[in-house]
Amino acid sequence: MLELIKKTRSYRRFDHSRKLDDAFLAELVDAARLAQSAANAQPLRYVTVNSPEYVDKIFPHLRWAGKLKDWDGPVESERPVAYIAVYGDSEAKPSSFAQVDSGIAMQNICLTAMSKGVGSCMFGSIIKNEINRILGVTDERYSLLWVIALGYPVENVVLVDNTGDLSYYRDADGNHYVPKHRHDEVLLGKF
Ligand SMILES: Cc1cc2nc3c(=O)[nH]c(=O)nc-3n(C[C@H](O)[C@H](O)[C@H](O)COP(=O)(O)O)c2cc1C
Structure with a gap:
């Protein structure tokens, strides 16, 4: 397990020609929905994005690697092939632990992905209103917390x-x- 944790890094360059199955994304959502949850309130909801059209639309609304000042994010051939958007449901009782729950759920997603060789990067620096508009999530009940980018890595992270x-x-x-x-x-x- 520790070896998998070591490999589960934030990857930001992917093989854009290697797509993921919808079934694989469904498995990642299962890894998240089965996570521990404070008071078992399970306040998290997900939107999976796997169609090339929507994957292209999401990309401009993520902010990549703030510490790498001379890098604007991956070139087209190295962009993610899928995303999972993580939402908090304000009607969950209680909904106050959504931030903590989301960290656990996201790590379940990233570990499960890496166990199959698929890299990921969690994004908190995102243009939420644009992503909500693209994904059609307009109900204020749901607040966008994070986006996870996915794909087969083509970079060496040490x-x-x-x-x-x-x-x-x-x-x-x-x-x-x-x-x-x-x-x-x-x-x-x-x-
Ligand atoms: C909650 C969270 C939010 C993050 N948001 C971003 C982000 O908006 N953009 C980005 O490029 N990386 C983001 N990262 C990735 C971190 O920069 C990364 O975890 C850190 O550099 C350590 O690298 P590692 O994940 O390989 O250990 C985020 C990570 C976490 C845990």
Whole structure:
């Protein structure tokens, strides 16, 4: 499991020619809907986007890799092939834990995807009103929380130990490095 967690990175460049089955997206929604949920309120709803027409429409409304100042996001041939939009349902009782629940549900999606070789990236920096308009979600009952981009990765993402700056970066060959706190930095105590 730890190996799968290590592989489940944020991928931002994909093979745009390798599509995903609708059935696979349905499996990812199942991974999310079966997640733990505070008070078992299950306040999350999903929209899957797999048709090329809609995939193209969503792309301009995501903000890619804010730390990579000289990169505007993937070129056409490396764009995601599918998305899952994650919504909170304000009528769930209670709905107040939707943010926490959504983190767990999204990680279930990303782990399940990676277990089949499919990469993902969670997006919080999104143009919500545009995405809602495209997806036809107009009922204020549902608030768009996140979008997950999906596809077969074509980039190498490398975990490195924190050396003082947690900003991710790329080298001249396009390898993407993600600094993580070391074990001794996160462990406040051990009894
Ligand atoms: C809740 C959440 C929101 C994120 N939003 C974005 C985003 O809007 N755009 C983006 O390029 N990456 C986004 N990311 C990806 C993070 O930048 C990424 O997790 C971080 O750089 C660490 O890399 P890793 O996921 O490979 O460990 C988000 C990640 C999380 C968990």
